[in-house]
Amino acid sequence: xxxxxxxxxxxxxxxxxxxxxxxxxxxxxxxxxxxxxxxxxxxxxxxxxxxxxxxxxxxxxxxxxxxxxxxxxxxxxxxxxxxxxxxxxxxxxxxxxxxxxxxxxxxxxxxxxxxxxxxxxxxxxxxxxxxxxxxxxxxxxxxxxxxxxxxxxxxxxxxxxxxxxxxxxxxxxxxxxxxxxxxxxxxxxxxxxxxxxxxxxxxxxxxxxxxxxxxxxxxxxxxxxxxxxxxxxxxxxxxxxxxxxxxxxxxxxxxxxxxxxxxxxxxxxxxxxxxxxxxxxxxxxxxxxxxxxxxxxxxxxxxxxxxxxxxxxxxxxxxxxxxxxxxxxxxxxxxxxxxxxxxxxxxxxxxxxxxxxxxxxxxxxxxxxxxxxxxxxxxxxx
Numbered sequence: 035x036x037x038x039x040x041x042x043x044x045x046x047x048x049x050x051x052x053x054x055x056x057x058x059x060x061x062x063x064x065x066x067x068x069x070x071x072x073x074x075x076x077x078x079x080x081x082x083x084x085x086x087x088x089x090x091x092x093x094x095x096x097x098x099x100x101x102x103x104x105x106x107x108x109x110x111x112x113x114x115x116x117x118x119x120x121x122x123x124x125x126x127x128x129x130x131x132x133x134x135x136x137x138x139x140x141x142x143x144x145x146x147x148x149x150x151x152x153x154x155x156x157x158x159x160x161x162x163x164x165x166x167x168x169x170x171x172x173x174x175x176x177x178x179x180x181x182x183x184x185x186x187x188x189x190x191x192x193x194x195x196x197x198x199x200x201x202x203x204x205x206x207x208x209x210x211x212x213x214x215x216x217x218x219x220x221x222x223x224x225x226x227x228x229x230x231x232x233x234x235x236x237x238x239x240x241x242x243x244x245x246x247x248x249x250x251x252x253x254x255x256x257x258x259x260x261x262x263x264x265x266x267x268x269x270x271x272x273x274x275x276x277x278x279x280x281x282x283x284x285x286x287x288x289x290x291x292x293x294x295x296x297x298x299x300x301x302x303x304x305x306x307x308x309x310x311x312x313x314x315x316x317x318x319x320x321x322x323x324x325x326x327x328x329x330x331x332x333x334x335x336x337x338x339x340x341x342x343x344x345x346x347x348x349x350x351x352x353x354x355x356x357x358x359x360x361x362x363x364x365x366x367x368x369x370x371x372x373x374x375x376x377x378x379x380x381x382x383x384x385x386x387x388x389x390x391x392x393x394x395x396x397x398x399x400x401x402x403x404x405x406x407x408x409x410x411x412x413x414x415x416x
Contacts, residue, residue: 065168065170068168068170069168072166072168073168077163077164077278078149078153078156078162078163080166081148081152081163081164081166081281082145082149082152085145085148085285086145088282088285088289089141089145092289092290093250093289093293096246096293097245097246097247097249097293100247100297101123101130101245101247104122104245105123105125108122114299114301115299115300116243116298116299116300116311116312116315116319117242117243117298117315117319120242120243120319121242121244121245121298121315121319133247133248133251134247136236136250136252137247137249137250139254140250140251140252140257143254143257143258144257144258144261144262147262148262155270155273162278163270164269164276164278164281165273165274165275165276165277166277167277170277170279171279175280176277176279176280176283179272179276179280179284180280180283180284180287182268182272183272183284184284184287184288186267186268187264187265187268187288188327188328189332190263190264191264191326191327191328192326192327192328192333194259194260194264195260195326195327196326196338198229198259199256199259199260200233200323200326229255229256229259232253233252233256233260235253236252236253236256237251237253237256238318241318241319242318242319243314243318243319244296244314244315244318245297245298246294246296246297247296248296249292249293249296261292265288269281269284269285291328294307294310294311295310295314295328297311298311298315299311306329308351310328310329310330313325313333313340313345314328316340316341320340322340324340325339326338329345330345331345334346
């Protein structure tokens with residue numbers, strides 16, 4: 035918990051562009067706190083405490099607040115929910131207690147599995163799973179690794195969700211060049227029925243848009259395949275070059291994304307998150323199977339998106355809603371005005387001259403002639 039609450043981590047990422055003394059002080063304080071944690075705690079201890087704190091702060095607490103808001107003020111919640119009243123969570127105490135108990139069990143299960151895997155790999159490799167050192171990762175390195183981690187997570191999420199948890203038939207393999215007799219019947223690949231039935235009976239028990247608590251409401255085995263592995267496996271693939279702080283940032287962003295996308299609110303901020311939330315609601319409430327991925331790109335590639343709209347339509351609508359084009363034009367106009375003022379100011383200063391020198395206007399096309407008022411000597415300045 036100290037890692038998340040001790041100081042503003044965001045100040046570290048903007049330290050190269052913001053040079054105020056407060057940012058430098060925050061960066062120094064963060065470095066001292068992080069160094070103290072690394073030197074006084076084991077890497078596994080820091081990892082488990084950090085990921086558990088992220089789950090509590092960015093999923094459990096917001097989910098309970100959303101649940102409380104939906105049950106206490108349903109008339110207001112209906113107006114900002116996809117599909118209206120059908121998106122409200124159950125109100126009876128028994129159902130809510132069971133759902134909350136299952137969510138807390140899966141929370142403890144993934145923490146235990148993460149701790150067991152990290153401990154086993156540390157003993158096997160004789161080094162921590164993630165690079166845990168006092169040296170902080172560079173912001174550009176963090177950005178590149180985050181892009182790779184989210185790409186791998188999307189790939190794992192889509193194909194696991196589609197073929198394992200919903201039992202979709204894989205596309206047929208290209209025809210072989212070997213000549214096969216017509217009498218020979220090739221056996222069909224069996225569909226995995228056990229996992230889809232578990233996922234359907236737990237995660238898709240309510241044919242309605244989800245609420246934030248449903249992120250961890252699933253059969254434990256299906257939950258590990260759907261939520262835990264796509265997030266933890268990409269980090270393990272980059273473990274040699276992945277700093278523990280970068281993993282914390284990735285895990286926090288992924289947790290926030292899951293919490294907001296399962297809230298079913300229509301007022302989710304951001305250009306991308308609105309489309310993600312809408313596609314998640316269609317996946318849970320739709321009668322047809324689709325929208326297996328999070329970002330919607332692989333659904334667009336494979337044609338498994340639900341509805342007549344795709345991810346690019348959502349991006350365009352959200353961009354127009356937030357008036358990104360107008361804001362970009364205003365920024366360009368402001369930048370052009372500032373450049374024009376700077377050029378006029380520099381030209382004015384050049385005509386005035388400095389240190390007893392006089393500027394003669396350009397008559398030869400070679401530049402500006404700067405003459406000394408006492409000696410009369412001058413040089414051409416391009």
